[in-house]
Amino acid sequence: MVKITDVARHAGVSPSTVSYVLSGKRSISAGTRERVLASIAELGYRPHAGARALASSRSNVLALMIPLRSGIHVPVVMQIAVAVVTAARRHDHDVLLLTQEEGVDGLRRVADSALVDALIVMDVQLHDPRLPLLSELGRPSVLIGFPAEAADLTCIDLDFHAAGRECADRLAGLGHRTVALVGSPPEVYERQTGFAQRVESGFRESVRRHGLSAKVYPCEATADAARALVRRLLAELPDLTGVVVHNEPVMDPLVRAFRSAGRRVPEDLSVVAICPDELAEHAEPPLSSVAIPADEVGRRAVDLLMAKLAGEDVPAATLLPPRLTTRASDLPLGRIGER
Incomplete structure (x- = not known):
């Protein structure tokens, strides 16, 4: 050595x-x-x-606050966390994990004890109670997600507004006129979690622009909830031909429930999802989708934080553009029922 x-x-x-x-x-x-x-x-x-x-006088440790609570799809969270840890090690830093439940007290504890040099915060709400403290701590921080007011903060995430808009645009471009968004669990909306709110706002923007008939349906992350929602969708929107799904655990149960109700995907119903590529690729049928770039988000969050620790200027907002991949789950409206 x-x-x-x-x-x-x-x-x-x-x-x-x-x-x-x-x-x-x-x-x-x-x-x-x-x-x-x-x-x-x-x-x-x-x-x-x-x-x-x-x-x-540094610890060479970063804190990562991860959202292990109801309504959050844990595999995506852990994919981001692994990317953060891997990227931090490339910079010779370790990562201390904090859970969402520790909240403001957890952030203050690690900052006051000098355990960490900087912080990455996930599961950002529109009006997040942790943000005033982050401004007070005097330690560099990066948010994975965007609050309603992001002044003086460094934020990175997929552009979820554009993702919701692009999914609805895809269905409108295929000629669908009655569509629905199956969104995150109700508690995610109740907490005003940024990504769920932005998917909905982008979806609604596209619906208005194209003059579509549409509704938004939060859904619990269970197969029973998916089956109940399909019954409600078909009762409330009998002309439904297109669905956007932003709720990873119910994607497969939802497709099966539609099939059991006599609506095959894509023969009778087009489906577009917002989810990691590997989930969309292994669905039956493979789903057209906007990818959630968990690895890139985690890696770039660390890069931003290391640049801040080095005293470099970094962009306040980094929005990763959505990438829609077409697969086997959507058809032009004129071809619905052909197969």
């Missing part, structure tokens, strides 16, 4: 000079600094994380 003394000997300087180059605690001439950095690169030296933390 290469040591700091090996780097110092190779660069022709003292070990303390190498330490100052790494920590930035003293001004080092440009020539000496370049020589030390060249030796570090050539020898493959990697500073010990604990030593770096002591030298820089």
Whole structure:
């Protein structure tokens, strides 16, 4: 293992000079600094994380607040969390997980104890009670999600408004005139969670622009709720030919319930989903969908946070554009019933 003394000997300087180059605690001439950095690169030296933390008064730990509560699709949350941990390790940082239930108290606890250098917060509500504290803590933070007012905050997420709009646009473009949005569980809307609100607003924007007949239906994340909702949909919208689904656990039960009620997908009903690609690809039939880019969201959240820790300017808002992939679950209205 290469040591700091090996780097110092190779660069022709003292070990303390190498330490100052790494920590930035003293001004080092440009020539000496370049020589030390060249030796570090050539020898493959990697500073010990604990030593770096002591030298820089940093913990080299990021906090990630994850939403393990009702109405949240845990596999997507964990996919984002794994991406955050993996990206943080590439920056030689570890990740401390906080649960949503810890709320404001959890954020204050880790900030006051100097356990973490910076924070990533998920499951952002339109009027999130944690936001005033984030502004007070004096530690860099990134939100995965957008509140109603995002001034002085750094936020990243899929553009869920555009995703809802694009799904409805897809159905309208296929000629469908009566459509529905099967949304997140009711408690997600009651908490005013940003992503659910924005999917609905984008869906409604498209519906108005195309002059469609449409309704929005929150749905509990169970097969029984999906079956009950199908009965309600067909009673309230007998001319229904297109459905947007933004509720991962009920996608398959919903399609099966429609089939049991005599509406086959896509022969009698077109379905477009907002979900991870792997879920859409393995559905029966494979669903046309807007992907939830969980890996990219987690990775880029860490990149934004590391840039802030380095004192760099970062964009206040990063909205990832929706990507709709067509598969086997939607047909033009004129072809409904052909098969």
